[in-house]
Amino acid sequence: MNGLALGWIYVLMALGLTLIFGIMHIMQFAHGEIYMLGAYVVYYLTASLGLPLLTATALSMLVMAGVGLVLERFLFRRLKVDWSSAVVAATGLTLILQSGSVVMFGLYQRNIPLLAQGPFHILGSVVPKDRIVAVAGAVVLSLVLYLFLNLTRYGEAMVASAQNPEGAILQGIGPHRMSALSMGIGCALAAAGGTLAGSLFTLSPYMGLVPLVKGMTIIVLGGMGSLPGAFIAGMVLGLIDGLVPILFGAAWASMGPLILVIVVLVIKPQGFFGHAE
Amino acid sequence: MELDMKVDRGEIFGLIGPNGAGKSTVLNMIGGTLRPSQGDITFNGKDITDLPSHTRSQQGIGRVFQENLLFMGFTVLQNVLVGYHQQSLISFASIFLKTSGYRNHEEILMKKAFDLLEFVRLSEYSDEIAINLPHGRQRLLSLAVALATQPQLLLLDEPVTGMNVEEVEIMLDMIRALRAQKGITCIVIEHNLKAVLGLCDRIAVLNFGKKIAEGSPKAVVENEAVIEAYLGAEQDVA
Amino acid sequence: MQNRSSLGISLGWALAVILAIVSPLALSNIYWTSALTRILISVLMAASLRTVYLVGEFSLGHVGFMCLGAYTSALMTLKANLPFALTLPAGGFLAGLTALLLGYPFMRVKGIYFVILTVVTSESLRLLAFNWSDLTGGTDGLIGFPGAGSLSIPILGQVDFGGSNEYYYLTLTVVCASLYILYCLEKSRLGFTWLAIRETDRMAGAVGINVLKYKVINFSAACFFAGIGGALLAHSEQALSALEGASFGIMTTIYLLVYTVVGGKMRFEGPIVGAVVLSLISEFTRPVEEYQPMIIGAIAIVIVMLSPDGLVTIPKRVGLRRLRSFAPKSKAAAKPKA
Secondary structure, X not given: OHHHHHHHHHHHHHHHHHHHHHHHOOOOOOXXXXXXXXXXXXXXXXXXXXXXXXXXXXXXXXXXXXXXHHXXXXXXXXXXXXXXXXXXXXXXXXXXXXXXXXXXXXXXXXXXXXOOOOEEEEOOEEEEHHHHHHHHHHHHHHHHHHHHHHHOHHHHHHHHXXXXXXXXXHOOOOHXXXXXXXXXXXXXXXXXXXXXXXXXXXXXXXXXXXXHHHHHHHHHHHOOOOHHHHHHHHHHHHHHHHXXXXXXXXXXXXXXXXXXXXXXXXXXOOOOOOOOX | OEOOOXXXXXXXXXXXXXXXXXXXXXXXXXXXXXXXXXXXXXXXXXXXXXXXXXXXXXXXEEEEOOOOOOOOOOEHHHHHHHHHHHHOOOOHHHHHHOXXXXXXXXXXXXXXXXXXXXXXXXXXXXXXXXXXXXXXXXXXXXXXXXXXXXXXXXEEEOOOOOOOHHHHHHHHHHHHHHHHHHOOEEEEEOOOHHHHHHHOOEEEEEEOOEEEEEEOHHHHHHOHHHXXXXXXXXXXXX | OHHHXXXXXXXXXXXXXXXXXHHHHHHOOHHHHHHHHXXXXXXXXXXXXXXXXXXXXXXXXXXXXXXXXXXHHHHHHXXXXXXXXXXXXXXXXXXXXXXXXXXXXXXXXXXXHHHHHHHHHHHHHHHHHXXXXXXXXXXXXXXXXXXOOEEEEOOOEEEEOOOHHHHHHHHHHHHHHHHHHHHHHHHOXXXXXXXXXXXXXXXXXXXXXXXXXXXXXHHHHHHHHHHHHHXXXXXXXXXXXXXXXXXXXXXXXXXXXXXXXXXXOOOOHHHHXXXXXXXXXXXXXXHHHHHHHXXXXXXHHHHHHHOOOOHHHOOOOOOOOXXXXXXXXXXXXXXXXX
């Protein structure tokens, strides 16, 4: 069940990264730090201001979306021409945010209030309720995203823009707004993911690195710029991460994702649903 | 696309047709960047259908692409030197020991490169960066790079498009000289019908992915289906 | 004009070499000597990272190959009692071989996809080292394996490389030899072919270059040197850890990338300058250690926005002629250029 919850959290990361990459053509390496900061914002809102978890999460998502907009406007917009510069800038950002967090928050273990208390009896086995709530939360967010992309004008423009940058302009929405939107939504999703993870596990300034790598793995597997691909790949990865350690031991567990990625690449270099570049 | 086509050694074979007829597709299939879903391609008696494009180049198929596909950041001379890759020496000794054998070899290649640049009349531009050249000279450079690979068959995709009358004549003369001096077979795609009719021994006409006519330039021009195809597509037959 | 700048470069190199040789003796400080050793290793790592850029790709997985080389060499000295002179190249070869095998599927993939692949690989290799606890000690790490041992060298007699000065000079020799090899590769026909692939790979294929093969050769060579760097690191500290925050994690990867790009990815000297300058900055900011990554990160962002080609290009020698040394100027170039 842990695996399922984690899988969905990683999917949230992957969705955000896919959006940002699809629209801005930049791999936002500091996304893990957004995830981490989202969790810390919730921590401070609940611990210092005593806000209820749901409110705090919503606020955190808004705050991080705002951060995303600022980053897009002042950092990434100036670097879009050269993707390698963007990678370096993002990594520089990671360094700053991560060490900044260590300085500001320290390395203590912190926790966000639980999503739910107690076990849930289902089909004869016992499952902690909070895992279920986490999965449910992630599913809801993904659905909202899906609806947004398919039903609203902005959403459709984003999908079109990912396929073809001129497509969005034809819809009357400028590329800058597209980038800002993708960055905002992507960061909000990451913040949500961080909150869920922070509630299920603990917070640390380094918590963003692993989800970032997992998110990126999901993207390569599922195909860049493909949202359904991200879902499927996320599930597959979650399954592998859950089963391999049990079946083959921890050492193989680390090679699992890599071997999977290699196999997929050899068979279909664009990932499950990707389109040829 | 459905095609059955045969080109003989030493021919200059033209491929024409309205836009979208599939001409570049044919060159892509011969050159190896596209695979046919059915059928096969034979070169010099050998089946090359499954060979990757770099192997086809090694077999003797050279290409001049429609867009000026060059090493834009390199100088003209360096572009041609890349073309000589297949004749170059890359080995442990040549990298680290810089033996005199290797140095002689590179000098020979350098000389060949200069001779080639003279043939395409680009000698004075040898140190110019490719991206700074005007379109016509970039085209000539593309030809030079393709020639460096010592092809037996040269695939030319719109070699004279975008050139002025003078440049067109120069290019056509070069293509004729290639056949006369080096025995290179050429397949030429062109929209400039006057050029094609004057240059080619035989011409095939494609429309909507199918061959609708083939024969000598005279025969093709008088072919009714061809005229209709061009008028139908509102082409300018000039 | 040309002569003046190449004279400048040669002087720069000469100065660097002299400083490198003299520093440990002049400073006479064990802490600084081992710091310098580590700087040398990161120079090698950054230079080999840049080698991959010659074919137009970025590898963020160099650290994983460093990890491979480090553990291979350490374990071979520990369990098989082999001398360092053997285990050092062995570490390199294992890393290079792995890169060769992985190269064939990986090199079909380009740009950002490739970057992601390398990150995933690096993390997987680290986790492998971490989880294979019987072999590598897991959380406790690997300690107590022998150092570089001693060697009988003509003129100098029996030299024991256990001492930090001696190990420094050993590292200096290995790193200089490696840099020389990388330089030869870059300036040779092979390097020229790599650059052609980076420039326009479709055209490279059309002239008969087997793009995949050459990219794999490039990747293997670069990772070989990453392995060597790892082995050097292992025996300098004589302790290895595959923990998240330690030498083989993402942070090191990020640092290496920053060193290379900030120094200048277009020129051979770039990563060297970047590694040295930024490492020295890190050393001097020890007192404010927690802020170190922030400082480096900030520098990275500033440089990338203001001078994207790196520190080395700041002396305004930005010419379009990046390939000066391969095709020497023809007679025609004697004409003055506008």
